[in-house]
Amino acid sequence: MERLPASWYAAILIRKSRRTFHPRRPEEDKIVRLEKLCATFQPFPGARAELVRKTPDEVFKGLIGGYGRITGASYYMAFIGAQDAPNVEAAVGYTGEGLVLEATVLGLGTCWVSGFFRPDAVRSHVDLGPGERVFAVTPVGYAERRYTIKDKIYRGLAGSAKRKSVGEIVEGILAESWQEKAVEAARLAPSAANRQPWRFAAGPGSLTVRTDGAKDVGRYPKRLDCGIAMLHAEVGAREAGVAGHWTFLPAPDVARFEIET
Numbered sequence: 192m193e194r195l196p197a198s199w200y201a202a203i204l205i206r207k208s209r210r211t212f213h214p215r216r217p218e219e220d221k222i223v224r225l226e227k228l229c230a231t232f233q234p235f236p237g238a239r240a241e242l243v244r245k246t247p248d249e250v251f252k253g254l255i256g257g258y259g260r261i262t263g264a265s266y267y268m269a270f271i272g273a274q275d276a277p278n279v280e281a282a283v284g285y286t287g288e289g290l291v292l293e294a295t296v297l298g299l300g301t302c303w304v305s306g307f308f309r310p311d312a313v314r315s316h317v318d319l320g321p322g323e324r325v326f327a328v329t330p331v332g333y334a335e336r337r338y339t340i341k342d343k344i345y346r347g348l349a350g351s352a353k354r355k356s357v358g359e360i361v362e363g364i365l366a367e368s369w370q371e372k373a374v375e376a377a378r379l380a381p382s383a384a385n386r387q388p389w390r391f392a393a394g395p396g397s398l399t400v401r402t403d404g405a406k407d408v409g410r411y412p413k414r415l416d417c418g419i420a421m422l423h424a425e426v427g428a429r430e431a432g433v434a435g436h437w438t439f440l441p442a443p444d445v446a447r448f449e450i451e452t
Protein backbone atom coordinates (compact mmCIF):
# COMPACT_ATOMS: atom_id res chain seq x y z
CA MET A 192 0.00 0.00 0.00
CA GLU A 193 1.50 3.32 -1.09
CA ARG A 194 -0.78 5.92 0.48
CA LEU A 195 -3.02 5.54 3.50
CA PRO A 196 -6.73 5.33 2.59
CA ALA A 197 -8.59 8.67 2.75
CA SER A 198 -11.49 6.87 4.47
CA TRP A 199 -9.37 6.43 7.61
CA TYR A 200 -9.72 10.12 8.50
CA ALA A 201 -13.48 9.82 9.01
CA ALA A 202 -12.86 6.63 10.99
CA ILE A 203 -10.54 8.54 13.36
CA LEU A 204 -13.39 10.93 14.15
CA ILE A 205 -15.89 8.21 15.08
CA ARG A 206 -13.78 5.33 16.50
CA LYS A 207 -14.29 4.46 20.16
CA SER A 208 -13.22 1.36 22.06
CA ARG A 209 -16.10 -1.12 22.28
CA ARG A 210 -16.25 -3.93 24.82
CA THR A 211 -19.68 -5.57 24.50
CA PHE A 212 -20.60 -7.22 21.22
CA HIS A 213 -23.78 -8.39 19.50
CA PRO A 214 -24.10 -12.06 18.44
CA ARG A 215 -24.59 -11.03 14.77
CA ARG A 216 -21.53 -12.10 12.79
CA PRO A 217 -19.87 -9.62 10.44
CA GLU A 218 -20.48 -10.36 6.76
CA GLU A 219 -17.91 -12.57 5.05
CA ASP A 220 -16.81 -9.86 2.60
CA LYS A 221 -15.87 -7.56 5.47
CA ILE A 222 -13.80 -10.25 7.15
CA VAL A 223 -12.07 -11.14 3.88
CA ARG A 224 -11.26 -7.45 3.41
CA LEU A 225 -9.63 -7.31 6.84
CA GLU A 226 -7.73 -10.53 6.14
CA LYS A 227 -6.40 -9.06 2.89
CA LEU A 228 -5.37 -5.85 4.64
CA CYS A 229 -3.55 -7.90 7.31
CA ALA A 230 -1.57 -9.51 4.49
CA THR A 231 -0.76 -6.26 2.65
CA PHE A 232 -0.53 -3.51 5.29
CA GLN A 233 2.95 -4.23 6.66
CA PRO A 234 4.64 -0.84 6.35
CA PHE A 235 7.52 -1.62 8.73
CA PRO A 236 9.56 -4.82 8.92
CA GLY A 237 8.86 -7.03 11.93
CA ALA A 238 5.23 -6.01 12.57
CA ARG A 239 2.06 -7.62 11.27
CA ALA A 240 -1.58 -8.32 12.11
CA GLU A 241 -3.58 -11.51 11.74
CA LEU A 242 -7.33 -11.97 11.76
CA VAL A 243 -8.45 -14.97 13.81
CA ARG A 244 -11.76 -16.55 12.83
CA LYS A 245 -12.67 -17.42 16.41
CA THR A 246 -14.33 -15.57 19.24
CA PRO A 247 -11.74 -14.02 21.58
CA ASP A 248 -13.76 -14.97 24.68
CA GLU A 249 -11.17 -17.64 25.54
CA VAL A 250 -8.38 -15.08 25.11
CA PHE A 251 -9.88 -12.88 27.83
CA LYS A 252 -11.22 -15.68 30.07
CA GLY A 253 -10.46 -15.88 33.79
CA LEU A 254 -8.15 -12.90 34.00
CA ILE A 255 -8.14 -11.01 37.25
CA GLY A 256 -7.06 -7.40 37.34
CA GLY A 257 -7.64 -6.66 33.66
CA TYR A 258 -9.71 -3.62 32.95
CA GLY A 259 -12.64 -3.59 30.60
CA ARG A 260 -13.82 -7.18 30.25
CA ILE A 261 -14.66 -7.81 26.62
CA THR A 262 -17.48 -10.18 25.70
CA GLY A 263 -19.27 -11.67 22.74
CA ALA A 264 -17.14 -10.62 19.75
CA SER A 265 -17.27 -12.92 16.72
CA TYR A 266 -13.60 -12.63 15.79
CA TYR A 267 -10.39 -10.96 16.84
CA MET A 268 -7.13 -9.66 15.46
CA ALA A 269 -3.69 -10.33 16.90
CA PHE A 270 -1.00 -7.65 16.56
CA ILE A 271 2.33 -9.40 16.25
CA GLY A 272 5.94 -8.24 16.30
CA ALA A 273 9.40 -9.77 15.98
CA GLN A 274 10.79 -9.17 19.46
CA ASP A 275 14.27 -8.18 18.26
CA ALA A 276 13.15 -5.93 15.39
CA PRO A 277 14.17 -2.32 15.96
CA ASN A 278 11.28 -0.05 16.95
CA VAL A 279 8.95 -3.02 17.06
CA GLU A 280 6.51 -1.49 19.58
CA ALA A 281 5.86 1.66 17.53
CA ALA A 282 5.68 -0.44 14.35
CA VAL A 283 3.06 -2.75 15.91
CA GLY A 284 1.04 0.27 17.12
CA TYR A 285 1.07 1.89 13.68
CA THR A 286 0.20 -1.34 11.86
CA GLY A 287 -2.50 -2.46 14.30
CA GLU A 288 -4.21 0.92 14.22
CA GLY A 289 -4.46 0.71 10.43
CA LEU A 290 -6.50 -2.47 10.89
CA VAL A 291 -8.56 -0.87 13.65
CA LEU A 292 -9.43 2.10 11.43
CA GLU A 293 -10.34 -0.16 8.51
CA ALA A 294 -12.62 -2.19 10.82
CA THR A 295 -14.20 1.13 11.86
CA VAL A 296 -14.77 2.04 8.19
CA LEU A 297 -16.58 -1.32 7.85
CA GLY A 298 -18.85 -0.48 10.81
CA LEU A 299 -17.16 -2.96 13.15
CA GLY A 300 -16.24 -2.42 16.79
CA THR A 301 -12.73 -2.85 18.23
CA CYS A 302 -10.78 -2.34 21.48
CA TRP A 303 -6.99 -2.53 21.77
CA VAL A 304 -5.93 -4.82 24.64
CA SER A 305 -2.21 -5.08 25.27
CA GLY A 306 -1.96 -6.21 28.87
CA PHE A 307 -4.69 -8.49 30.02
CA PHE A 308 -5.11 -11.25 27.49
CA ARG A 309 -3.89 -14.83 27.39
CA PRO A 310 -0.90 -15.12 25.02
CA ASP A 311 -1.10 -18.93 25.34
CA ALA A 312 -4.67 -18.90 23.99
CA VAL A 313 -3.65 -16.66 21.07
CA ARG A 314 -0.68 -18.92 20.31
CA SER A 315 -3.06 -21.87 19.99
CA HIS A 316 -4.91 -19.95 17.22
CA VAL A 317 -2.03 -18.21 15.40
CA ASP A 318 1.23 -19.52 13.94
CA LEU A 319 4.05 -17.36 15.23
CA GLY A 320 7.40 -17.26 13.44
CA PRO A 321 10.73 -17.54 15.29
CA GLY A 322 11.15 -14.60 17.68
CA GLU A 323 7.59 -13.35 17.16
CA ARG A 324 5.39 -12.26 20.05
CA VAL A 325 1.77 -11.12 20.31
CA PHE A 326 1.87 -7.53 21.59
CA ALA A 327 -1.88 -6.87 21.64
CA VAL A 328 -5.25 -8.06 20.41
CA THR A 329 -8.56 -6.48 19.51
CA PRO A 330 -12.02 -8.02 19.34
CA VAL A 331 -13.76 -7.60 15.98
CA GLY A 332 -17.52 -7.68 15.57
CA TYR A 333 -20.68 -5.65 15.72
CA ALA A 334 -20.71 -3.74 18.99
CA GLU A 335 -23.98 -3.54 20.91
CA ARG A 336 -25.74 -0.36 19.80
CA ARG A 337 -25.98 1.00 23.32
CA TYR A 338 -23.25 1.10 25.92
CA THR A 339 -23.97 -1.29 28.81
CA ILE A 340 -23.49 -0.14 32.40
CA LYS A 341 -20.23 -2.14 32.45
CA ASP A 342 -19.02 -0.27 29.35
CA LYS A 343 -19.87 3.07 30.90
CA ILE A 344 -17.98 2.17 34.08
CA TYR A 345 -14.85 1.20 32.16
CA ARG A 346 -15.03 4.25 29.93
CA GLY A 347 -15.42 6.37 33.05
CA LEU A 348 -12.50 4.68 34.85
CA ALA A 349 -10.15 5.21 31.93
CA GLY A 350 -11.51 8.75 31.38
CA SER A 351 -11.89 7.63 27.76
CA ALA A 352 -13.81 10.66 26.56
CA LYS A 353 -11.13 13.11 27.69
CA ARG A 354 -8.22 14.17 25.54
CA LYS A 355 -5.28 16.38 26.48
CA SER A 356 -5.35 19.82 24.84
CA VAL A 357 -3.03 20.62 21.94
CA GLY A 358 -1.09 22.90 24.31
CA GLU A 359 -0.40 19.98 26.66
CA ILE A 360 1.06 17.73 23.98
CA VAL A 361 2.88 20.17 21.68
CA GLU A 362 6.24 21.74 22.47
CA GLY A 363 6.59 25.06 20.65
CA ILE A 364 4.21 26.09 17.89
CA LEU A 365 2.65 24.42 14.89
CA ALA A 366 3.57 26.86 12.12
CA GLU A 367 2.25 24.82 9.16
CA SER A 368 -1.46 24.07 8.75
CA TRP A 369 -0.88 20.36 8.00
CA GLN A 370 0.87 20.04 11.37
CA GLU A 371 -2.29 21.21 13.16
CA LYS A 372 -4.40 18.70 11.26
CA ALA A 373 -1.90 15.93 12.06
CA VAL A 374 -1.79 16.70 15.79
CA GLU A 375 -5.59 17.03 15.97
CA ALA A 376 -5.90 13.53 14.47
CA ALA A 377 -3.19 12.16 16.78
CA ARG A 378 -4.98 13.58 19.84
CA LEU A 379 -7.92 11.27 19.10
CA ALA A 380 -5.80 8.13 19.09
CA PRO A 381 -6.53 5.37 21.61
CA SER A 382 -3.91 4.68 24.27
CA ALA A 383 -3.64 2.28 27.22
CA ALA A 384 -5.72 3.67 30.12
CA ASN A 385 -6.14 6.77 27.91
CA ARG A 386 -2.81 8.11 29.20
CA GLN A 387 -1.94 9.83 25.88
CA PRO A 388 1.83 9.56 26.38
CA TRP A 389 2.68 11.29 23.07
CA ARG A 390 4.36 14.65 22.68
CA PHE A 391 4.97 16.52 19.42
CA ALA A 392 7.57 19.02 18.25
CA ALA A 393 7.27 20.71 14.86
CA GLY A 394 10.07 21.87 12.56
CA PRO A 395 10.00 23.14 8.97
CA GLY A 396 8.24 20.37 7.02
CA SER A 397 8.48 17.92 9.90
CA LEU A 398 6.76 16.64 13.01
CA THR A 399 8.60 14.66 15.69
CA VAL A 400 6.79 12.30 18.08
CA ARG A 401 8.30 11.47 21.45
CA THR A 402 7.05 9.88 24.66
CA ASP A 403 6.29 11.96 27.73
CA GLY A 404 9.55 10.64 29.20
CA ALA A 405 8.06 8.91 32.25
CA LYS A 406 8.94 5.21 32.58
CA ASP A 407 6.83 2.44 31.11
CA VAL A 408 4.57 0.58 33.48
CA GLY A 409 4.17 -3.22 33.19
CA ARG A 410 2.88 -4.53 29.91
CA TYR A 411 1.91 -1.19 28.40
CA PRO A 412 4.82 0.22 26.36
CA LYS A 413 4.38 3.91 25.58
CA ARG A 414 6.10 3.52 22.23
CA LEU A 415 3.20 1.30 21.16
CA ASP A 416 0.72 4.09 21.97
CA CYS A 417 3.00 6.50 20.10
CA GLY A 418 2.98 4.22 17.05
CA ILE A 419 -0.83 4.43 17.06
CA ALA A 420 -0.58 8.25 17.25
CA MET A 421 1.94 8.23 14.35
CA LEU A 422 -0.64 6.59 12.11
CA HIS A 423 -3.30 9.09 13.14
CA ALA A 424 -0.90 12.01 12.53
CA GLU A 425 -0.08 10.74 9.06
CA VAL A 426 -3.77 10.28 8.20
CA GLY A 427 -4.36 13.87 9.42
CA ALA A 428 -1.49 15.15 7.28
CA ARG A 429 -2.89 13.29 4.29
CA GLU A 430 -6.28 14.92 4.90
CA ALA A 431 -4.44 18.26 4.69
CA GLY A 432 -3.01 17.19 1.32
CA VAL A 433 0.47 16.31 2.57
CA ALA A 434 2.40 13.06 2.16
CA GLY A 435 5.64 12.12 3.85
CA HIS A 436 7.65 9.37 5.47
CA TRP A 437 8.72 8.35 8.97
CA THR A 438 12.22 7.87 10.34
CA PHE A 439 12.53 6.12 13.70
CA LEU A 440 14.63 7.86 16.36
CA PRO A 441 16.26 6.78 19.65
CA ALA A 442 14.31 7.18 22.93
CA PRO A 443 12.73 9.31 24.29
CA ASP A 444 12.01 10.36 20.69
CA VAL A 445 9.99 7.86 18.70
CA ALA A 446 10.00 9.01 15.08
CA ARG A 447 10.05 12.05 12.78
CA PHE A 448 7.62 12.61 9.89
CA GLU A 449 9.10 14.57 6.99
CA ILE A 450 6.92 15.79 4.20
CA GLU A 451 7.63 15.15 0.54
CA THR A 452 8.21 18.36 -1.36
Ligand SMILES: Cc1cc2nc3c(=O)[nH]c(=O)nc-3n(C[C@H](O)[C@H](O)[C@H](O)COP(=O)(O)O)c2cc1C
Nearest residue numbers: 207208258259303304305349351381382383384385
Ligand atom coordinates in the same frame (compact mmCIF):
# COMPACT_ATOMS: atom_id res chain seq x y z
C1 LIG B 1 -2.22 -0.27 23.75
C2 LIG B 1 -3.61 -0.20 24.36
C3 LIG B 1 -3.97 -1.10 25.34
C4 LIG B 1 -5.26 -1.08 25.87
N1 LIG B 1 -5.61 -2.03 26.80
C5 LIG B 1 -6.89 -2.09 27.23
C6 LIG B 1 -7.31 -3.13 28.12
O1 LIG B 1 -6.51 -3.97 28.55
N2 LIG B 1 -8.62 -3.17 28.49
C7 LIG B 1 -9.54 -2.24 28.04
O2 LIG B 1 -10.71 -2.31 28.39
N3 LIG B 1 -9.16 -1.22 27.21
C8 LIG B 1 -7.87 -1.13 26.79
N4 LIG B 1 -7.50 -0.12 25.94
C9 LIG B 1 -8.47 0.89 25.47
C10 LIG B 1 -8.26 2.25 26.16
O3 LIG B 1 -8.78 2.22 27.49
C11 LIG B 1 -8.96 3.34 25.32
O4 LIG B 1 -8.36 3.39 24.06
C12 LIG B 1 -8.86 4.71 25.96
O5 LIG B 1 -9.54 4.75 27.21
C13 LIG B 1 -9.47 5.80 25.04
O6 LIG B 1 -10.82 5.50 24.76
P1 LIG B 1 -11.31 5.34 23.26
O7 LIG B 1 -10.49 4.23 22.62
O8 LIG B 1 -12.78 4.98 23.38
O9 LIG B 1 -11.08 6.65 22.55
C14 LIG B 1 -6.19 -0.10 25.42
C15 LIG B 1 -5.81 0.81 24.45
C16 LIG B 1 -4.52 0.77 23.90
C17 LIG B 1 -4.16 1.73 22.83
